[in-house]
Amino acid sequence: MTRSEQPQDPNRNHPRPDFPEQDQEHPGWTGPMDPPPDHGEDSYRGSDLLTDRKTVITGGDSGIGRAVALAFAREGADVLLTHLPEEEEEARETARLVEEAGRTAVTLVCDIRDEKQCRALVERAVSEFGRIDVLVNNAAYQMSQPDGIAAISTEQFDRVVRTNLYGMFWLCKSALPHIPAGGSIINTTSVQAYKPSPHLLDYAMTKGAIVTFTQGLAQMLAPDGIRVNAVAPGPVWTPLIPATLPDTKEFGKQSPLGRPAQPAEMAPAYVFLASANASFITGEIMNATGGTPLP
Template sequence: MTDDRRAPDPRTLHPRPDFPEQHQPHPGWTEPMEPRPDHGEDSYEGHGLLPDRATVVTGGDSGIGRAVCLAYAREGADVLFTYLPEEQDEARETARLVEEAGRKAVAVACDIRQEEQCRALIGRAADEFGRIDVLVNNAAFQMAQTEGIEAVTTEQFDRVMKTNLYGMFWLTKMALAHMHEGGCIINTTSVQAYKPSPPLLDYAMTKGAIVTFTQCMAQMLAPRGIRVNAVAPGPVWTPLIPATMPETAEFGKQAPLGRAAQPAEMAPAYVFLASSGAGFITGDIVNATGGTPLP
């Protein structure tokens, strides 16, 4: 006899590999993916944890970013999020989900590799909300190179560094002028910071730097009552995977739970870290790796 009160088996809660082999040009799109990523559209229930918070999420058009935008809205927050110009259709869907939750959605095309675009983004957030309560530095770029460091061009290296590090640095620095005590910053690092995969050399380098940045900023901003934390996902099924990885059929199989996470499974960590329930948590990394042991 099955007891329906039991929690579901985490190994089978979402699709397991093997998936159909699939590839897309960067930046990738949600709709063609099989299985389609789950952002919590039908499952995430809000509990008023972020009432009237003014939030900024980079890379909110799809993947983890979309899941965070959806969850924040259902928890009572207004959301300004960024997307690349070629991701406009994806951004419309994220905005729809936020507005469907009864909250304000502001979608801004922004290349965070450009300092002036970061400055304009923070200015737009201040104009729309009057303040910034939560900044989520989530946008990232990767491109796997299976042939080693020789295959990593200077152009690629520069794009990875500027997207993953420069943008985070500029946005954090600029947002502080509009962030008061009780505010928080949440960065997206990765299991790659601790267990780097050689084909993702440059990406893994940046994710290690994000851990250090998070821990240092937490100490710097604690006297101002601003918390800084990070989330370190393991393998997550997002459009970035078919757009940047040479093989997708077995993606996530290496995790002890035997599958990749869905974006919806990452969002609760970002909600918790932004909530008052995490008031004594700063300088920490929430690891969501599917069981991969980390130091």
């Protein structure tokens, strides 16, 4: 479905550390990254799994969000993606990939820390598409603090929690009246939910909460025919990494596969969970950690 039909060694089919030292200001950009991230531009092949689905992806301008938008479009879905004001150029490139696949792309500046903007996002999606078949809560914020909890300011803590939790909660609440039976919500959690890194304490805490929220909301919405699942990536090579971590040289080396994932390797999980192939799957966390054992 997504890669060459020939078997590929997962240890060797993408770049491995050590990587060149690189540092960016938040939110980070795709262009300067070395090696460049793979979003599936040259490899993802659709199979009409999401024909005419109307989808919303937060944080869809780059990284996992871009890879999911590309895959959804090549599976036949229209995509509304959100981005921050400074990410407009990145969002335009994602929109180009969606439109190149023959689908509608809508880009929208939205800071999901603001409830009014979350409601406006849902209203725009309904105005454009008439409904929301798939809501992907992917936007997130992290900032490494190697000095631990004492270095996590209230400002940082508030930004992490409001981005990663409040935005997801508000968007689900606003979108639900417009998601029909057969629709789905897919949240992005993380391996950090189970194996928290001390320097990402606040971020890991929110990712654990996303697991609980996903499982609880799935039970709540099951009678309505709306499925709720999450994807838990391990280390993934996205612009957020050089923009929020102090050292990227060995990023991903700790995974059993010895490298970080590329965004393209995450997209098939979202496609599967959004598709009818996953019709009996709800309340599940799909772990894509490169072999890291999880509870």
